[in-house]
Amino acid sequence: MTQKWDVVIIGAGLAGYVAANYLAKNDLSILILERGKHVGGRAKTDKIKHQYFNLGPHALYKKGKAKPILEELRINLNGKSPKLTGFLIENNTAYVAPLTPSGLFSTSFLNWKERLEWVGVLMKVNRMDTEKLADLTFQHWVKQIALSPKVEALLYVLARLTTYCHAPDKVSAKLIVSHLKVGMSGVLYLDGGWQTIIDQLHNKAVISGIQVHSHSVVKHIAPSVDHHTLMLSNNEEILAKRVICTTHPQELNNMLGAEANLLQNRFFAQITPIKGATLDVALTQLPNPKLSFAMGITAPFYYSVHSNDAQLSDDGKSTILHVFKYHSPHLHIDGKEVKHELEQFLEQLQPEWQKYVITKRFIPNIIVNQRLPRIGDEQNLKRSETDIPGLYIAGDWASPNSILSEGAISSGKQAAQEIIKIENEMI
Numbered sequence: 111m112t113q114k115w116d117v118v119i120i121g122a123g124l125a126g127y128v129a130a131n132y133l134a135k136n137d138l139s140i141l142i143l144e145r146g147k148h149v150g151g152r153a154k155t156d157k158i159k160h161q162y163f164n165l166g167p168h169a170l171y172k173k174g175k176a177k178p179i180l181e182e183l184r185i186n187l188n189g190k191s192p193k194l195t196g197f198l199i200e201n202n203t204a205y206v207a208p209l210t211p212s213g214l215f216s217t218s219f220l221n222w223k224e225r226l227e228w229v230g231v232l233m234k235v236n237r238m239d240t241e242k243l244a245d246l247t248f249q250h251w252v253k254q255i256a257l258s259p260k261v262e263a264l265l266y267v268l269a270r271l272t273t274y275c276h277a278p279d280k281v282s283a284k285l286i287v288s289h290l291k292v293g294m295s296g297v298l299y300l301d302g303g304w305q306t307i308i309d310q311l312h313n314k315a316v317i318s319g320i321q322v323h324s325h326s327v328v329k330h331i332a333p334s335v336d337h338h339t340l341m342l343s344n345n346e347e348i349l350a351k352r353v354i355c356t357t358h359p360q361e362l363n364n365m366l367g368a369e370a371n372l373l374q375n376r377f378f379a380q381i382t383p384i385k386g387a388t389l390d391v392a393l394t395q396l397p398n399p400k401l402s403f404a405m406g407i408t409a410p411f412y413y414s415v416h417s418n419d420a421q422l423s424d425d426g427k428s429t430i431l432h433v434f435k436y437h438s439p440h441l442h443i444d445g446k447e448v449k450h451e452l453e454q455f456l457e458q459l460q461p462e463w464q465k466y467v468i469t470k471r472f473i474p475n476i477i478v479n480q481r482l483p484r485i486g487d488e489q490n491l492k493r494s495e496t497d498i499p500g501l502y503i504a505g506d507w508a509s510p511n512s513i514l515s516e517g518a519i520s521s522g523k524q525a526a527q528e529i530i531k532i533e534n535e536m537i
């Protein structure tokens with residue numbers, strides 16, 4: 111029998127669950143369809159040998175849009191803020207990172223003139239009206255604001271750290287600088303990993319009567335005026351008055367097939383993702399316990415010990431760290447080579463770490479964010495409802511001015527609010 115729903119949400123990640131929880135208060139029948147065996151999407155945490163591995167390094171902005179939305183939904187966020195005390199690495203040299211007041215004084219990376227320039231730039235970033243950067247790439251903006259090559263390099267490092275973007279000549283300065291501003295106010299590493307957010311959102315949704323079907327792959331969406339028809343891979347048909355799609359934009363186009371013929375679909379087809387490689391590691395101990403954070407200056411590498419600020423194992427005794435490489439878009443990835451690079455970077459920071467491994471996991475080419483934010487993208491993402499009435503988008507690519515969990519969570523809320531508004535107008 112064909113089932114009919116008020117709202118069907120495709121995807122049980124952060125965007126889908128946030129949308130569902132806002133809609134839950136509105137007496138609507140809601141179904142979430144998730145292709146995977148498990149829910150959570152890229153916010154899932156895998157428990158391997160009693161160690162909690164997020165899908166690569168995950169940090170929640172303390173002063174962003176996502177945290178207040180989660181708090182409004184009464185999601186508990188337990189964890190601490192890591193300090194940016196650590197090192198910046200160039201070839202074989204480690205410099206104290208000038209990302210904290212003490213780091214700024216003690217670093218040998220900058221001379222006194224460069225230090226003053228760096229402080230001035232950080233202050234400008236803090237006060238920056240990012241709307242004024244709408245027509246600039248990040249690289250263009252950096253060239254305008256930085257005088258010395260070292261300050262330029264530091265801005266690129268900070269941008270990678272806070273946005274995962276490693277394409278300064280392609281990305282929008284407006285979005286990167288606004289994330290940079292928020293990122294500089296600190297982040298949280300979460301006890302138990304990001305799965306704790308998903309589990310709470312899932313439980314609240316289910317208690318409110320929302321149904322969640324995993325192992326349910328949507329293959330086709332046939333739009334129509336009254337009800338959209340969703341065809342699943344098992345040939346089941348589902349009718350939905352409204353659909354929120356949180357999949358990759360290209361996948362949405364594929365699901366629409368011949369219906370993906372609008373100008374908007376052409377924009378969706380052009381979207382490219384932000385990708386990286388992650389080496390997630392659990393150790394019995396750290397060879398060099400004092401070193402908890404490092405970034406490459408030119409080489410796009412990240413290292414951070416997350417278990418210093420979050421409980422990420424059953425007994426709380428082991429060390430969980432992430433080493434990450436930010437990929438440039440469209441670059442061919444040789445997985446073996448990247449794994450070697452990340453292991454060598456870790457070896458440089460934590461000599462003989464391999465002796466202490468409990469478990470480790472390497473993912474060579476993972477999508478961090480579905481959209482590399484380009485100049486003008488926001489014009490195409492003002493509303494959640496697409497040009498097909500009743501079909502909405504949400505997800506980390508679908509928010510006009512945010513990416514990452516900021517984009518996923520705020521777009522989930524926005525899609526729900528647009529639907530609630532229309533429903534209320536119809537009463």
Ligand SMILES: Cc1cc2nc3c(=O)[nH]c(=O)nc-3n(C[C@H](O)[C@H](O)[C@H](O)COP(=O)(O)OP(=O)(O)OC[C@H]3O[C@@H](n4cnc5c(N)ncnc54)[C@H](O)[C@@H]3O)c2cc1C
Binds near residue numbers: 121124145388514
């Ligand atoms: C390595 C890494 C590091 C990250 N670090 C950070 C960080 O530090 N801070 C931060 O804020 N964010 C970070 N992120 C990004 C964050 O995890 C994502 O932005 C967020 O989880 C995306 O949520 P989403 O709901 O938009 O998409 P997803 O989590 O991808 O959810 C979409 C869901 O849709 C399902 N789906 C797809 N197609 C179909 C279909 N046809 N039928 C049914 N279901 C389907 C998928 O299986 C998936 O579960 C990181 C991500 C990665 C990978």
